Amino acid sequence: MKKYNIITFIVVALVMLAGCNKEENTYLEDTKYLSVRLQGSDKWSILDIENGQVIAKDAFMHAPSAVTDDMFFVPDSNGRYNYYNVADCKKPVNSEQYGSVTSFSGGYAVVSKPGKPLEVIDTQCNTVAMLSPSVLSAGTFRNGRSLIHTDLDRYGYIDTKGDTVIAPKLGFARPFLTDPVALVSFSNAGDTTATISVIDINGTKLCDIDSKEYQILTPYYRMGVLAASKKDSIVYLDKNGKETTTPLEMPKKIKDANYRDGRYAGDGKYMIVKGDRMGLVDNDNKVLIPIEYQYLNNVTSKRYIASKDSVMVLLDDHGKQVGNAKFVDYKQLNAEAQAVRGYINAEVTAANLLSFIDESSACGAHKGATLMDMNQLVGVQPAAYLGMRRIDRAMPPMFLTYHFDSDIARLNSATGTDSLDLETLADTTQMAKVVNAAEFNYQARVTGVSISFAVTECAPGTEERLYDLMSSAMGTKGFALNTDGSFTSSAGTRVVMGYENGVFELNYYFNPADAQPLPRSSRSK
Secondary structure (H helix, E strand, C coil), X not given: CHHHHHHHHHHHHHHHHHHCCCCCCCCCCCCCEEEEEECCCCCEEEEECCCCCEEEEEEECCCCCCCECCEEEEECCCCCEEEEECXXXXXXXXXXXXXXXCCCECCEEEEECCCCCCEEEECCCCEEEECCCCEEEEECCECCEEEEEECCCCEEEXXXXXXXXXXXXXXXXXXCCCCCEEEEECCCCCCCCCCEEEEECCCCEEEECCCCCCEECCCCCECCEEEEEECCEEEEECCCCCEECCCCCCCHHHHCCCCCEEEEEECCEEEEEECCEEEEEECCCCEEEEEEEXXXXXXXXXXXXXXXXXXXXXXXXXXXECCCCCXXXXXXXXXXXXXXXXXXXXXXXXXXHHCCECCCEECCEECCCECCCCHHHCCCCHHHHCCCCEEEEEECCEEEEEEEXXXXXXXXXXXXXXXXXXXXXXXXXXHHHHHHHEEECCCCEEEEEEEEEECXXXXXXXXXXXXXXXXXXXXXXXXXXXXXXCEXXXXXXXXEEEEECCEEEEEEECCHHHCCCCCECCCCC
16 A cells, blocks of 8 residues: 555656746746745744845744745734735735735735625735625636636636636636646536646637547646646647647756656756755756755756755755755745635525535435446546545535545556556656556445535634534434434434534534544634
8 A cells, every 4th residue: 555655646746747847937936035934943934045045034923825926925823814025024015804815926816805705906905806706716817817616616717807708617627827728628517528628818729638548647738738648658738739749858868867757947957866865957967956965846947945854955056055044844836726705695505515415425425335436526547546545626615525445546456567666667658657557446435525614714603603504404404413413314324513723514424433523613703
């Protein structure tokens, strides 16, 4: 089992490294600063990566976000958010706290306020536009577009003015990220026959991806290409779905050096792994940063975070330390950050949550169901599920987790790929074999379902209200109250509800003996 987990990690990591870097940096946004936790401190600081100077030492108790457009956000002890500009790290830019936020991009972000729809703001935290109340969530702007998700479980895109550019009629969609193309499906969410299409920022379909021929490895285009698996090979597709060369291909001199791994770091440089150490080389395999670090990652093509132990420092692209700061943690950009609508109708929400369960089923899973019965939950890439006994599906502000009694994917031992070690996995052909050798364990049985519903952006007391409403209505769903506060049906299933840190949770168990209590912890005012 442990071997499978290691192989899964390596496969996913190598595939991601093979095709996920922007020319300038891996942050996906230009940045001049880094949020770090200095050695010996339990607080967070801001580091100027140009000169290595700490400009806001031990200024924050909670981790600031990555700095984009010179802006960053910090949560407070109550789960609310404030934005700061690096020019003044002592005073928030916003006058009213937010319930949820995205990072800034191109001068704009999306936020929510308790009791209100989402809104687009500028770097002065002025409201640019209020979004439709039907929009449940919106992501960070990419290429001037924010991916939105509506209460009808459909996806679309808005621009920085808050105007709808691509109508929310899509069953599946991903952000545009670095390239002005995105992967979407015009079919219903969860449709196993859904076709994945490529669209531009105006919603024009450029092509369909042939799922019988290609297995998509990363759901984003980066530097003009999409990584995919074809039989036993890793290939790259252009925006028209045609196979093409990749600008991330390592030069022959680096390939011939037989490094264990390598990835493009921008500006003609490559981070490489030799044994268990990392370093940086140029196109001619000339060593720029000595191959002696346990950890190496690029902030930009000229600035690198490096560590030989548990302490990190900032280096330039020739291995010279920039500044004297030593830190033990830093904050990367969360490309999936979302702002979630700041209100709910408790009665409607309680009724909707209860509609997902009955005496013998929850969220489409029934007692005795196997992965074969629930195959719409997974895509076409078993390697992504190796060593896992759960399947997550985000439906903001709701989050579903399906639990199974055994691993839901495994390697096909008949192919011999289960004997691959870390050295052979550095070869892309071997990587592709592992990806293609993975298979789903369709006999894995569903043991239960968890429904989490975030109300952190709502007023304190919202989760208590939900709990009371749902508890009083459980009888209408065929469940009786137990002395421990759980609910049991005549079919022998059990439901446990609770809440903590602004998240309401309902756990549905097909075997009552598996049930575990949940806390009921109120948020502070």
